[in-house]
Amino acid sequence: MSAELILASAIFIAIGVILAVVFMLTKFIGPQNKDSVMKNNVYESGVTNPVGTTNNRFSVKFYLVAISFLLFDVEVIFMFPWAVNVVDLGVAGLFKMFIFMGLLFIGLIYIYKKKALSWD
Template sequence: PRKGEGYECGIPTRGESMAQFKVGYYLFAILFLMFDVECVFLFPWAVRVKELGGAGLVSIAIFFTILVLGLVYAWRKGALEWK
């Protein structure tokens, strides 16, 4: 009897409440958020690139290389394939 009760919000569900999603949707969303957040980290470096000089440019290059390697890894694993 408790399985038919409303969950958290108190509103009873209508129809089938369990919908299955493919894991690929979640993986694609997590990859998007990960690369989006990493691009946000590039903004402060871009604003202060002249003040940071060569050391700042090297750190940006290292960060960007790691970002690209992560993208290549996800691509080779097939995480970006929409099946």
């Protein structure tokens, strides 16, 4: 066997042993909570006594706003490379970006007309 293979195997085994030792140490050194009632209580954002049940339904508006945000947020990712190379792309690149932004604006108008952004 080559020296590199032996070294890689030794490093792999050493990392495994170190991880096992660290996990064992956290079991003994870490805080112990023997009270299972407190351990199984709900804790969400600082509220220890939640209001309502888990069967409450959310309005579809939350999902529409989230999807709209993702749609218009991803378009910014396409604008960064264009902004970096705007000089190299020239007038054709500028025209193509105006078409892209125009399509996004049409999508925004469509979302506005469907009243996906208004809350009742």
